[in-house]
Amino acid sequence: MIPDDEALVHEGIEAATARPGRVRLIACGALAREILALIRLNGWEHLELSCLPALLHNRPDRIPEAVRMRIHAARAEGVARIFVVYADCGTGGLLDTVCAEEGVERVPGPHCYAFFDGLETFDARAGDEIGAFYLTDFLARQFDALVWRGLGLDRHPELREAYFGHYDRVVHLAQTEDPALTAAARAAAERLGLAFERRFTGYGDLAAALAGLRPG
Amino acid sequence: MADDDEIILSELPDDELVAQMHDDLYDGLKEEIEEGVNILLERGWEPYRVLTEALVAGMKIVGDDFRDGILFVPEVLLAANAMKAGMAILKPLLAETGAPRVGKMVVGTVKGDIHDIGKNLVGMMMEGAGFEIVDLGINNPVENYLETAKKEEADIIGMSALLTTTMPYMKVVIDTMIEQGIREDYIVLVGGAPLNEDFARAIGADAYCRDAAVAVETAKELMARKHNLLAAAAKG
Numbered sequence: 504m505i506p507d508d509e510a511l512v513h514e515g516i517e518a519a520t521a522r523p524g525r526v527r528l529i530a531c532g533a534l535a536r537e538i539l540a541l542i543r544l545n546g547w548e549h550l551e552l553s554c555l556p557a558l559l560h561n562r563p564d565r566i567p568e569a570v571r572m573r574i575h576a577a578r579a580e581g582v583a584r585i586f587v588v589y590a591d592c593g594t595g596g597l598l599d600t601v602c603a604e605e606g607v608e609r610v611p612g613p614h615c616y617a618f619f620d621g622l623e624t625f626d627a628r629a630g631d632e633i634g635a636f637y638l639t640d641f642l643a644r645q646f647d648a649l650v651w652r653g654l655g656l657d658r659h660p661e662l663r664e665a666y667f668g669h670y671d672r673v674v675h676l677a678q679t680e681d682p683a684l685t686a687a688a689r690a691a692a693e694r695l696g697l698a699f700e701r702r703f704t705g706y707g708d709l710a711a712a713l714a715g716l717r718p719g
Numbered sequence: 720m721a722d723d724d725e726i727i728l729s730e731l732p733d734d735e736l737v738a739q740m741h742d743d744l745y746d747g748l749k750e751e752i753e754e755g756v757n758i759l760l761e762r763g764w765e766p767y768r769v770l771t772e773a774l775v776a777g778m779k780i781v782g783d784d785f786r787d788g789i790l791f792v793p794e795v796l797l798a799a800n801a802m803k804a805g806m807a808i809l810k811p812l813l814a815e816t817g818a819p820r821v822g823k824m825v826v827g828t829v830k831g832d833i834h835d836i837g838k839n840l841v842g843m844m845m846e847g848a849g850f851e852i853v854d855l856g857i858n859n860p861v862e863n864y865l866e867t868a869k870k871e872e873a874d875i876i877g878m879s880a881l882l883t884t885t886m887p888y889m890k891v892v893i894d895t896m897i898e899q900g901i902r903e904d905y906i907v908l909v910g911g912a913p914l915n916e917d918f919a920r921a922i923g924a925d926a927y928c929r930d931a932a933v934a935v936e937t938a939k940e941l942m943a944r945k946h947n948l949l950a951a952a953a954k955g
């Protein structure tokens with residue numbers, strides 16, 4: 504079942520009760536749909552998903568300890584194998600510290616949009632796309648909640664310049680071929696007064712990272 | 720903190736007016752702040768006193784509540800805009816009346832990074848605390864920092880980054896300073912959402928500043944230490 508986006512933004516989702524041999528994925532709510540799609544497409548029944556609220560991205564300093572709590576909760580359930588599906592996500596290495604302390608691994612990369620794009624490709628393009636504001640499918644769908652309302656632009660549109668004055672474009676890194684999402688991303692760019700580009704990425708390096716997880 | 724009853728700022732005694740200005744700053748009410756600043760000046764307040772007691776003290780409350788998760792970025796930005804409006808009135812007067820100058824800082828966002836909200840807040844609060852600010856803007860290569868710091872005879876170099884991918888550039892700047900033998904000529908402060916104290920220590924900065932208020936306190940402390948060292952060296 505695909506979880507409700509509102510829940511993914513504000514509450515996250517808990518995994519079903521752990522079953523022996525399975526790998527618990529502790530992930531950002533912004534990645535839930537994509538992870539579930541990959542599990543479904545590949546028949547990875549040994550993977551089970553627990554998500555933290557995507558809204559944590561607006562306070563990344565809180566991500567590492569929130570992940571640690573989910574790790575402890577999973578261990579208390581008897582989960583043997585855990586994998587963190589967060590990039591560094593603005594934690595400045597603190598998420599890596601938590602992962603090292605807890606003896607778990609995470610998907611590599613600085614941001615989710617970087618591993619969707621492919622880490623090498625993303626790095627290579629960084630200089631040319633300094634003014635790019637990236638939207639994934641999730642962010643395109645949840646632009647209003649996470650960006651527009653999340654940054655207070657619904658109440659104070661005059662702050663747009665302070666937030667986005669140095670950006671020159673929105674780049675939609677699309678995980679799926681979905682004209683409705685493309686339209687939503689384009690509308691987001693218009694609201695921000697920025698040019699729009701779309702690049703289909705599929706699931707990028709996320710698929711490879713999850714494919715490497717074998718049943719415990 | 721807003722009150723629905725109409726408050727006539729000019730009818731408030733000084734202490735209540737200042738308290739009301741703190742509330743207005745908290746609520747991001749730019750015009751009210753401008754009005755309050757003008758009233759205090761008309762009542763004979765020194766511009767520096769208006770700045771510190773009405774604006775900086777009010778902004779400190781905003782900063783504390785942001786740190787504690789009570790206020791969020793939009794509210795802080797609105798408060799900063801209101802403070803900026805008040806400072807625009809005071810700035811020319813401060814120059815005329817010879818307000819204390821604590822030190823000079825060159826500040827900018829590092830190469831590859833275009834985010835400047837935090838850097839702007841730091842610049843504004845530092846200015847409010849009596850520092851002279853040379854703002855380099857965004858996307859600065861190492862030479863921007865070092866050439867400007869030399870030209871301006873700055874005391875402090877401040878670097879900001881929002882991205883995990885751009886924060887390592889701060890080390891490039893510090894390593895270049897070491898190579899050029901000028902590292903000890905400047906206090907180096909770093910800040911930005913993904914940074915932390917461990918990172919600042921690892922790259923050889925003098926301090927990590929979690930927010931604008933911490934930046935001000937840290938800068939004052941390190942400037943005092945620098946002056947003490949210079950004084951001791953002169954005596955020795």
